[in-house]
Amino acid sequence: xxxxxxxxxxxxxxxxxxxLRAEGIVADVANTGTRGVAxxxxxxxxxxxxxxxxxxxxxxxxxxxxxxxxxWVPIIMLTxxxxxxxxxxxLDHGADDYVTKPFSLAELLARLRALARRGPVARPTVLExxxxxxxxxxxxxxxxxxxxxxxxxxxSLLETFMRRPGQVLSHLQLLDAAWDLGYEQRSNVVEVYIxxxxxxxxxxxxxxxxxxxxxFGYRLRRDGGA
Amino acid sequence: xxxxxxxxxxxLAFALALxxxxxxxxxxxFVQMRSDMNDSIDGALQTRMTAALSLLDSGTALGFxxxxxxxxxxxxxxxxxxxxxxxxxxxxxxxxxxVSGPDLRRATRGRIVVERRLPGFDDTARIFAxxxxxxxxxxxxxxxxxxxxxNEALSAMVRAFVVAGSIAVVLASLVGYALASVGLRPVxxxxxxxxxxxxxxxxxxxxxxxxxxxxxxxxxxxNEMLDRLRRSFERxxxxxxxxxxxxxxxxxxxxxxxxxxxRAGGFAAEQxxxxxxxxxxxxxxAALAEDLLVLARSADxxxxxxxxxxxxxxxxxxxxxxxxxRAAERGRAIRVEAPADLVVLADELRVRQALANLxxxxxxxxxxxxxxxARAVPDGVEIDVSDHGAGFGADLAARAFExxxxxxxxxxxxxxxxxxxxxxAIAIGHGGSATILEGADGTTVRxxxxxxxxxxxxxxxxxxxxxxASAPSQAPLI
Numbered sequence: 001x002x003x004x005x006x007x008x009x010x011x012x013x014x015x016x017x018x019x020l021r022a023e024g025i026v027a028d029v030a031n032t033g034t035r036g037v038a039x040x041x042x043x044x045x046x047x048x049x050x051x052x053x054x055x056x057x058x059x060x061x062x063x064x065x066x067x068x069x070x071x072w073v074p075i076i077m078l079t080x081x082x083x084x085x086x087x088x089x090x091l092d093h094g095a096d097d098y099v100t101k102p103f104s105l106a107e108l109l110a111r112l113r114a115l116a117r118r119g120p121v122a123r124p125t126v127l128e129x130x131x132x133x134x135x136x137x138x139x140x141x142x143x144x145x146x147x148x149x150x151x152x153x154x155x156s157l158l159e160t161f162m163r164r165p166g167q168v169l170s171h172l173q174l175l176d177a178a179w180d181l182g183y184e185q186r187s188n189v190v191e192v193y194i195x196x197x198x199x200x201x202x203x204x205x206x207x208x209x210x211x212x213x214x215x216f217g218y219r220l221r222r223d224g225g226a
Numbered sequence: 227x228x229x230x231x232x233x234x235x236x237x238l239a240f241a242l243a244l245x246x247x248x249x250x251x252x253x254x255x256f257v258q259m260r261s262d263m264n265d266s267i268d269g270a271l272q273t274r275m276t277a278a279l280s281l282l283d284s285g286t287a288l289g290f291x292x293x294x295x296x297x298x299x300x301x302x303x304x305x306x307x308x309x310x311x312x313x314x315x316x317x318x319x320x321x322x323x324x325v326s327g328p329d330l331r332r333a334t335r336g337r338i339v340v341e342r343r344l345p346g347f348d349d350t351a352r353i354f355a356x357x358x359x360x361x362x363x364x365x366x367x368x369x370x371x372x373x374x375x376x377n378e379a380l381s382a383m384v385r386a387f388v389v390a391g392s393i394a395v396v397l398a399s400l401v402g403y404a405l406a407s408v409g410l411r412p413v414x415x416x417x418x419x420x421x422x423x424x425x426x427x428x429x430x431x432x433x434x435x436x437x438x439x440x441x442x443x444x445x446x447x448x449n450e451m452l453d454r455l456r457r458s459f460e461r462x463x464x465x466x467x468x469x470x471x472x473x474x475x476x477x478x479x480x481x482x483x484x485x486x487x488x489r490a491g492g493f494a495a496e497q498x499x500x501x502x503x504x505x506x507x508x509x510x511x512a513a514l515a516e517d518l519l520v521l522a523r524s525a526d527x528x529x530x531x532x533x534x535x536x537x538x539x540x541x542x543x544x545x546x547x548x549x550x551x552r553a554a555e556r557g558r559a560i561r562v563e564a565p566a567d568l569v570v571l572a573d574e575l576r577v578r579q580a581l582a583n584l585x586x587x588x589x590x591x592x593x594x595x596x597x598x599x600a601r602a603v604p605d606g607v608e609i610d611v612s613d614h615g616a617g618f619g620a621d622l623a624a625r626a627f628e629x630x631x632x633x634x635x636x637x638x639x640x641x642x643x644x645x646x647x648x649x650x651a652i653a654i655g656h657g658g659s660a661t662i663l664e665g666a667d668g669t670t671v672r673x674x675x676x677x678x679x680x681x682x683x684x685x686x687x688x689x690x691x692x693x694x695a696s697a698p699s700q701a702p703l704i
Contacts, residue, residue: 011479019486080474081516084532084575102478102512105485 001116002026004043006036006062007051007078016049019105025112033057037065040073046116049108050095051078052086060089067094072122074115078103092137094125127162130224132201132209134162143205153178154197161210161220170217194218233406241399248394252387256380263376264352268339271354274369278304282358282367303344303351306358307366309334314365320346324368325355333357333366341373349374412441416448429456460526467522470515477515481508517644520579521629524651531573531655535678538607539564541574542598545581553589553596560585564600569678570607572656577675580652580660581611583645584671588613592669606658606676614668623662623669649673 003020007013008031017027028043030036033054040048048066052059059077066073077090077098087098096115099108127134133142139155141148150158160169160177169177174190194210202209202225209225210218230238303318311326322345325333332338333355344351351370358365412435423430431452434445484505488498523529539562546560553560570577581598588596592613599610618626625631627650630643646660649671653660656675663670 009475009479012475012482015479015482015486019482019489022486022490082519082530082575085530101474102481102508105482105489 001046001112002028002044003047003049003112004028004030004036004039004045004073005049006030006033006054006059007049008032008054009051012051016108023109033059033062036062040066040071041069045073047112048073048075049078049112050075050090052083052090053080058086059095060086060093063090063094067123067125070122072120074118074120076108076111076115092125094123096123127159129162129165129220129222130209132158132162132224134159141201143201146205148200150197150200153193154200157193157197158201161218165220165224166222168213168217168219173217233403233410236406237399237403240402241395244395244398245391248387248391252384252391255387256384259383260376260380263379267352267371267373267376268354271352271369271371274302274304274371275354275356275367278367278369279359282306282365302372303368303370305368307355307368309363309366318370320344320370324351324353324370325366329355330366333368334363344370347372347374349377409439409441411435412445416441416445420448423452429453463522463525466518467526470518470522473515474512477508477512481505481512484508514644517648520576520648521644521651524655529576529651529655531576533571533573533656533676535569536572536574536577538568538570538600538609539566541570541577541581542600542609544578545585545598548582549585549589549596556589558589559595560598561595562598564598565602568600568602568607570675571678572675573652576652576655580649580673581609583649584611584673587645587671588615588669591615594668602677603674606674609673609675610663610670611673612665612668612670617664617669618662623664626662627660646671 001024003025005013005016005020005027007016007029010031013029013031017029020027028039028045030039033056036048036050036054037057050059050062054062057065059079063075063077066075074097075095077087077095079086079090079098079100081100083100090098096118097111099111125135125137127136131144134140134155136159141150141155141158156178157174160174171190178193179189198208198210205225207225209221211221213219303316303320303324305313305317305320305324306315307313307323307325307330309330311323311330313321313323323330324344325338325340329338329340334357337354337356340353340355341350342353343349350373352373353368353370355366355368357363358367412433415435416432419430419432423432431449432445434442434449484501487493488501488505493501520529542562542564546562550560585596585598588611592615594614597610597612599612601608617623622631626646629647631646650660653673653675658674658676660674661672663672
């Protein structure tokens, strides 16, 4: 396994890389965020260990830049115990996991292995289907450059579609994805919400992105309708 | 005296001084006036004496009569006396000798002036007596004049002084009291503000009066002192915050190094045990640094808080779950009682920490089963953590929320004694409170936290299912 450690504190970096090498893991160290971004671009790493408190770019910004540039190396953040804000922002901007300092080495190693197993698959933080964009972290939706305001239920329905573009989703699948268990399966609540959604993301833009597949369910067109 | 308020003391002192001044003025005028009046009475008596003596000289002693020897008043007299006290001749309303005894004997040798009461006179009389010229030792001439006028004038003056003086003293005291009150009012305003002032949070200052007087200078000095105090508090807090913050990294490094070494292996059993113990101490040190940081930041009002609606039942269950094994090891149970729909608006990490500290305390220092109960109260949600042990005792309960307070002074126990201080800091950070209730059958620590918004289902969702129910005949789109 090959790991990039982005950590500005030299003693901490030395301690972690020594421990990693003892486990037979190759560890490169970057002491600044900028250097970390550059190294992650240049080399193929299995996992990136990222300290959130960095002197130049903070860890969240490092995540954001790498994901923007389609670098999908799994990222694990090192954060202070009470820095919940950092963790939330980091995860929303493309980090995959975190451990809090001081961490247990055994736990860090286990998480490293788990992340390495996933590999560098694309895990975009903002979903895009054609001209539709949806940011699950900020709960915003755009059609082209126009922001569309959706209710909570409409949002989770659209998110379900956008995570499976082109797939036909049954009435039951949609109910499972966007409603909790209390809902009667026979109620037509899904149809009602599909109609709301079309009113908001299709009709005003003169497109048709959510198609009805008669007798089975609905589908979001891969081109997003336009 | 020293118990009275300053303005009353000032007024009393002022009044007393005024009384002394007025009394002295009165005494001075009194003495001066009496001496002036005596002079004029003496003048009249002298004239009369001269006339009497000249009549006596010219042998017309018996012609005293009418010769202007009496004053205009009834109460005057002229007498011719022998040394043995017999009256040779008397003019006026008095029929006893005007002088007698030793006075009379002295008068046979020379002029005397006496004031004494005489029968027939309303008041004292002033008497001149002297030997008749040429008949020294044999005849004494005495003239007298009543002092009624003089005494009345003098006592009228004294009365006037007393009346006017009293009024003046009372009026002046009232004015003095009012002035003192106005002058001291800034002190009272400053006192009230000082009582309410807090050294944390927004820097407040004492209000200063408009006048550039001693009180304003006092206020300015006190404000400077407050600033210095605030700065030193601030320094202390920043020091604790910085120190605990700075400690985090080296602790984390030590822990990683120790664990790395342990994993690398190659140690004898004893060395392994020592390293493992060091790792554990690292964790305690890290927890202590975190706790100190929480306390220092909360004292500053800078404790980062992310309040969100949290179901109380889940929080309490979480705390139970975390400690249930440790409690069971000691043969004790943890019970949870919370209404299903109770929600607090709180920072999850902090509230879990506070509950953990309380349950940990109850297990470590308390006795019997531990009860976690929650209920809604008007000012939020009340969470009680109770045990059935011996309790804190009044002495410990009073300082249980202070930092580094331990049940016993020995340091053998675990924990640095920050647990309850943190619970309180967290409660206050949420705008709530933490109190200790000592009951007959154990101790309860009561946490009050703000209530969360009622758990409302998605309004739009209700509308939608309503639409679905009301339009059953709608043609399915599929």
